[in-house]
Amino acid sequence: MMKYFVALASSSPGICLFSLMLTGLISVGPLGAEESLSFLRGTLTGSGFETVFPTALTVGPDGRLFVADQEGRIQALTLDADGIRVVAVEMITEDADIQEIFGIAFDVSSPDSPTPLYVSNTVSGFGVGGRAPAGEFSGRVTRIDGANYSQITDVITGLPISNSSHQTNGLAFDGSGVLYIAQGSTTNAGVPNMVGNFLAMDEVPLSSCILQADINAMGFDGVIVHNPPNTYGHTVDLVSGDVSPFAVGFRNPYDLLFHSNGRLYVTDNGPNEPFGLPSIDCTTDGVVGAQGPDELNIAVAGDYYGHANRNRGRTDVRQCTFRLSSEPSDVDYTAPIAVLPSSSNGIVEYTSGTAFCGALQGDLLYVAYNQGTLRRVVLSGDGSAVVSDDSVTGGFNLPLDVAVGSNGILYVAEYGGSQISFLRPHDCKEGNVNAAVGPVTDVLFANGSPGSLPDRTVCLGVTDPLTLSLVSPPSRMGQTTPFCIWANVGSPTSSSLRELPLQLGYVCMPNELTGETSNRRTNNLGSPVLLGADDWPGPLNAQAPTDILTLAGGVGFPVTFQLQGILLDSDSLQGQAAVTNSVVIEVK
Numbered sequence: 001m002m003k004y005f006v007a008l009a010s011s012s013p014g015i016c017l018f019s020l021m022l023t024g025l026i027s028v029g030p031l032g033a034e035e036s037l038s039f040l041r042g043t044l045t046g047s048g049f050e051t052v053f054p055t056a057l058t059v060g061p062d063g064r065l066f067v068a069d070q071e072g073r074i075q076a077l078t079l080d081a082d083g084i085r086v087v088a089v090e091m092i093t094e095d096a097d098i099q100e101i102f103g104i105a106f107d108v109s110s111p112d113s114p115t116p117l118y119v120s121n122t123v124s125g126f127g128v129g130g131r132a133p134a135g136e137f138s139g140r141v142t143r144i145d146g147a148n149y150s151q152i153t154d155v156i157t158g159l160p161i162s163n164s165s166h167q168t169n170g171l172a173f174d175g176s177g178v179l180y181i182a183q184g185s186t187t188n189a190g191v192p193n194m195v196g197n198f199l200a201m202d203e204v205p206l207s208s209c210i211l212q213a214d215i216n217a218m219g220f221d222g223v224i225v226h227n228p229p230n231t232y233g234h235t236v237d238l239v240s241g242d243v244s245p246f247a248v249g250f251r252n253p254y255d256l257l258f259h260s261n262g263r264l265y266v267t268d269n270g271p272n273e274p275f276g277l278p279s280i281d282c283t284t285d286g287v288v289g290a291q292g293p294d295e296l297n298i299a300v301a302g303d304y305y306g307h308a309n310r311n312r313g314r315t316d317v318r319q320c321t322f323r324l325s326s327e328p329s330d331v332d333y334t335a336p337i338a339v340l341p342s343s344s345n346g347i348v349e350y351t352s353g354t355a356f357c358g359a360l361q362g363d364l365l366y367v368a369y370n371q372g373t374l375r376r377v378v379l380s381g382d383g384s385a386v387v388s389d390d391s392v393t394g395g396f397n398l399p400l401d402v403a404v405g406s407n408g409i410l411y412v413a414e415y416g417g418s419q420i421s422f423l424r425p426h427d428c429k430e431g432n433v434n435a436a437v438g439p440v441t442d443v444l445f446a447n448g449s450p451g452s453l454p455d456r457t458v459c460l461g462v463t464d465p466l467t468l469s470l471v472s473p474p475s476r477m478g479q480t481t482p483f484c485i486w487a488n489v490g491s492p493t494s495s496s497l498r499e500l501p502l503q504l505g506y507v508c509m510p511n512e513l514t515g516e517t518s519n520r521r522t523n524n525l526g527s528p529v530l531l532g533a534d535d536w537p538g539p540l541n542a543q544a545p546t547d548i549l550t551l552a553g554g555v556g557f558p559v560t561f562q563l564q565g566i567l568l569d570s571d572s573l574q575g576q577a578a579v580t581n582s583v584v585i586e587v588k
Helices: 002-008 013-021
Strands: 038-043 054-059 065-069 074-079 086-093 100-106 117-122 139-145 151-159 168-173 179-183 209-213 225-227 237-240 244-248 253-258 264-268 294-298 338-340 344-349 364-368 373-379 386-393 399-404 410-414 419-426 444-446 457-460 466-470 483-489 520-523 546-551 559-568 577-579 583-587
Touching: 038 386, 054 410, 054 419, 065 100, 100 179, 117 168, 139 168, 139 179, 151 179, 179 253, 264 344, 294 344, 338 386, 344 399, 364 399, 364 410, 373 399, 444 559, 444 583
Parallel strands: 054 100, 054 399, 100 168, 168 253, 253 344, 457 583
Antiparallel strands: 038 419, 054 065, 065 074, 074 086, 100 117, 117 139, 139 151, 168 179, 179 209, 209 244, 225 237, 253 264, 264 294, 294 338, 344 364, 364 373, 373 386, 399 410, 410 419, 444 466, 466 546, 483 520, 483 559, 559 577, 559 583
């Protein structure tokens, strides 16, 4: 085999060196054309934007990203064309205007302009201020509308609130403008905690369920009144208010969404053993604290999902019995379609049909708070079951919510990090040079071309001249730039995608920095142990801008190979090095 390549290259030293790179050509053919799934990741900055303890996100009908935080601030962010940098900030509410916010949604059925914005807000146990006053029903839903969103009106008041971080959470509208509300419980599993005051109040008529409110109906009454007032107990009655349970038996549903398939999906936080016993029936407590995972449920009108509420159990006895998520569905109980990691919260449908050629369209994406991950749920064809649930990426600091933009960009509210991260759909072939300031810039060229989209391919005949060149990134214009370029036989596939360490980004095929081996590399960045020793075309090339290789007589034989590397770039996502674009050379 080696003699074969040397013989082909006898007329040109350049071709000789190049053919050595392609040793193994016969045994390693093209690998296909599957799409790779990766994201360009960073933090939203610009125009002075800052957030503290963000809790809820949504993209408005006007295309702006609305960011709500725990203390009642809402900011509307105008982003650049790439959706990764803030170019303008409008403060919709200040912390003095409203209470802690945990849900945010637009009523797109409304003819009003601007489209009314609704938030769930409360005084809770989750905020800086500590616990809500005992007996107070401080949960509410507030409408924000009018010119420049200047009008703030409570449309629902008197919703329950635990002293323990369970409150009025996510909001979602159906197509007709009916509002659905994720309402937390006041117990761990139906029985008030007798040790300490965490989840130590009885359930009430509107706790632990998904609520329904036709807020646009003529004469809607959003003032909820209980008898006796300011009391949490099994015998408390609902006296007034046009808000009712839709689906019951949720412990602490944080978020909910109406999917394009018509189903209503809900994330629910499971019970924790130290904080309360399960209810066995309407009068009998369990002897061991309840423990269970978080859940993904499909909310159906009238169904019971397992969290006991003895108040409603007076007229619906099935709600007096706590049910584990491991139990199968029966006539009295609807089991979750999946169990989730601890404290799984914000959830969204991925709606982009263009990103990744539609591979994610219709999938559910949610954030796991304790795990610090963004996860992807693939649904069955009819949406009734989960096919898979896998981590997309991790390293988030206590994420609470996730939103998706029209261009497929994901935004993650990092409660612990007090920041909003973005994940921009990214083909590994694109690279990420200049990504921190945008737009992403091509620096690697074959015959002056970065390759034709979408495959980044340059097609040549066997005798066509070939020049591979690299230029400096915008951050180093006028300077030379060290680089390392890896060369691999074949074409990239989803299985050949690799993530580089140090948050450098993704490359399309294996290399030394991923702990594997490329076919050849040209390296003047140094660190040959990490990047691979320079062996093509060798000796060390001049730094960019430079021609890496020139073959005046062409490659001389059919072959497909791919090139990609890293180079210094102070405008990279981590301010040091960036991944170049990929170029595939197809010689026929």
